[in-house]
Amino acid sequence: METIIILVFVFGYLAITLEHSIKIDKLIPALVMMxxxxxxxxxxxxxxxxxxxxxKHTLMENFGLLSHEEKMHMMEESLLHHLGKTAEILIFLMGAMTIVEIIDYFDGFSTIKDAVKFxxxxxxxxxxxxxxxxLSAIIDNLTATIVLISILQKIVKDRDIRIWYAGLIIIAANAGGAWSPIGDVTTTMLWIGNKVSTGKLFVYLFIPSLLCMVVxxxxxxxxxxxxxxxEIVESDDTPKNRFSATMLYLGLGAIIFVPVFKVITHLPPYVGMMLSLGAVAIFAEIYTSSRFTMGQVKQGETIDSGHHSPxxxxxxxxxxxxxxxFLGILLAVAALESLGILFGFATTLQETMPMLGTEYHGEGVSDLVVLLLGVGSAVIDNVPLVAASLGMFSEPMDNELWHFIAYSAGTGGSMLIIGSAAGVVAMGMEKIDFFWYLKKIAWLAAIGFIAGAAAFMITRSVF
Structure with missing residues (x-):
C-alpha cells in the first residue's frame, strides 16, 4: 500500500510539473493526490x-499492535493536526493577500512606483x-513576495521580463527569510521548538543568506x-487616490506588526494577521465612506465598483x-510523513551518505545529509522535512546542525518554483511555467545555495 501511495504522489507531482503541457491547472492534481x-x-x-x-515528532514502531479503532483514531488525529497546521499557513496567506489587495484598491503601490525614477x-x-x-526577514518571505510582485506588476510592462525579476525575488526572499525567526515557516518551527535563538540565528546565517542572494x-x-x-508602465491621467500613501504605510505597518504581536502574545502568526487585516479593513471602510456590508450581497447581484466594500x-x-x-500539496506530503516515509528517507540518508565536513556531536550527521535535505526541500516541501529532522536529531539548542538545517531548508526550495511558499505564490500571480523556471532560474538558485552553504561552513568555525 505504501508503494501505491508513493506512486500516487509521483504521478500527481508529475502532473503539476507538466501543468502547461497537459492543460490542467496544478491545483487539480494537488487536491486529487491529497x-x-x-x-x-x-x-x-x-x-x-x-x-x-x-x-510529538516521534515514530511509533508499535503501531501495528494497536486495534483497528485505535489506528483509525490516530489517523484522524494526525489528519486534523496537519489540517490545523496547514490552515494556519493558508489563513495567514489569505490575510496577507487581502491586505495587499486593499492597498492596491487605494492605488497604494503607486507611491513606490513613483519613487522608482530610474x-x-x-x-x-x-x-x-x-x-x-x-522585507522577508521582517514580514516573512511569503508576504514579501506577494508585496513585491504586486509592485512589480505596476512598474514592469513586459511580462517576459517581469517573470525574470519574479524569479530573482523568490531567491532573495527565501534567502532573507532564512536568517530571521519569523522570516520562513521552517525557521519559525525551529525557533518555536527551542532549537535556535534569534541572536545565534542572525550570527550564523546572515552572511550565508546574504551571499545566497548577492551571488x-x-x-x-x-x-x-x-x-x-x-519599458516602464506609463502612469494614466486618472487622479491619484488621496489615501494611497496612507494605506500603503498602514498596510505594510500592519503586516510588520504581526511578528511583534506573536512575540508579545505567543499566539500563532495568523491570529496577528487577522487582527492586522481587521485594523486595515476598518480604515479602508472609513476612507470609502461605504455603508455596504457583505451580508447585503445577494447571489448574482452586481455592485457598482465605485461604491462597494473595498x-x-x-x-x-x-x-x-x-x-x-498549497492545501493539496501540504496535505499530500503530510500523508507521506504520517506513514514515516519521509522519516525513513532522512534516516537512510544519514546512515548511507559518506561523511562530508563536520559531524555533529558524534551523531553521524554529515554536512552532505543536511545539504541533501535542502535539495529535498525543493523537490518535496521543507516543512515536513524540518519536522522530521526535529524528531530525528537530539542536538541541544543553537547547535550548528539546527542552523545549517534552517539555512538549507529555507534557501534550498528556491531551486524549484514549487519548492517554497514564495515560489508557489509567484507561480500563481505571474503564471510562471515550471520548466521555464527550471531552465532559467534554478541554476542561479543552486549557485547561491552552494555559495551560502560554503560561507556557513566557514562562519561556524569562527563563531
Whole structure:
C-alpha cells in the first residue's frame, strides 16, 4: 500500500510539473493526490507497521499492535493536526493577500512606483532583490513576495521580463527569510521548538543568506534580460487616490506588526494577521465612506465598483487557486510523513551518505545529509522535512546542525518554483511555467545555495 501511495504522489507531482503541457491547472492534481493518498491510508490502515506522530515528532514502531479503532483514531488525529497546521499557513496567506489587495484598491503601490525614477534594468533588479531580502526577514518571505510582485506588476510592462525579476525575488526572499525567526515557516518551527535563538540565528546565517542572494543577483545582472533600460508602465491621467500613501504605510505597518504581536502574545502568526487585516479593513471602510456590508450581497447581484466594500472586492481578488494548491500539496506530503516515509528517507540518508565536513556531536550527521535535505526541500516541501529532522536529531539548542538545517531548508526550495511558499505564490500571480523556471532560474538558485552553504561552513568555525 505504501508503494501505491508513493506512486500516487509521483504521478500527481508529475502532473503539476507538466501543468502547461497537459492543460490542467496544478491545483487539480494537488487536491486529487491529497484526497487519494489519505483515502488509501484509511482503507489500508491495518497494513502499516509504523506511524509518525507529527505532534510529538516521534515514530511509533508499535503501531501495528494497536486495534483497528485505535489506528483509525490516530489517523484522524494526525489528519486534523496537519489540517490545523496547514490552515494556519493558508489563513495567514489569505490575510496577507487581502491586505495587499486593499492597498492596491487605494492605488497604494503607486507611491513606490513613483519613487522608482530610474529605468536601468540592473538597478531595478538590485533594488527588488535587496527589498526582498530585507522585507522577508521582517514580514516573512511569503508576504514579501506577494508585496513585491504586486509592485512589480505596476512598474514592469513586459511580462517576459517581469517573470525574470519574479524569479530573482523568490531567491532573495527565501534567502532573507532564512536568517530571521519569523522570516520562513521552517525557521519559525525551529525557533518555536527551542532549537535556535534569534541572536545565534542572525550570527550564523546572515552572511550565508546574504551571499545566497548577492551571488545569483550579481550573475543575473550580467545576463541579457537585465541589460539596458526598462519599458516602464506609463502612469494614466486618472487622479491619484488621496489615501494611497496612507494605506500603503498602514498596510505594510500592519503586516510588520504581526511578528511583534506573536512575540508579545505567543499566539500563532495568523491570529496577528487577522487582527492586522481587521485594523486595515476598518480604515479602508472609513476612507470609502461605504455603508455596504457583505451580508447585503445577494447571489448574482452586481455592485457598482465605485461604491462597494473595498474588503469584499479585495477578498474576491485573492489567489484562491494558489491557496487550494498549497492545501493539496501540504496535505499530500503530510500523508507521506504520517506513514514515516519521509522519516525513513532522512534516516537512510544519514546512515548511507559518506561523511562530508563536520559531524555533529558524534551523531553521524554529515554536512552532505543536511545539504541533501535542502535539495529535498525543493523537490518535496521543507516543512515536513524540518519536522522530521526535529524528531530525528537530539542536538541541544543553537547547535550548528539546527542552523545549517534552517539555512538549507529555507534557501534550498528556491531551486524549484514549487519548492517554497514564495515560489508557489509567484507561480500563481505571474503564471510562471515550471520548466521555464527550471531552465532559467534554478541554476542561479543552486549557485547561491552552494555559495551560502560554503560561507556557513566557514562562519561556524569562527563563531
Amino acid at each position: 484526497a487519494i493518498s489519505w483515502a488509501l491510508i484509511s482503507l489500508g490502515i491495518d497494513t502499516f507497521p509504523q506511524w509518525f506522530d507529527s505532534a 529605468k536601468s534594468r540592473k538597478k531595478i533588479l538590485w533594488l527588488f532583490a535587496c527589498l526582498a531580502f530585507v 545569483p543577483t550579481f550573475i543575473a545582472s550580467l545576463l541579457k534580460p537585465f541589460k539596458g533600460d526598462l 474588503v469584499h472586492r479585495s477578498l474576491s481578488r485573492i489567489e484562491m487557486p494558489s491557496i487550494l494548491f
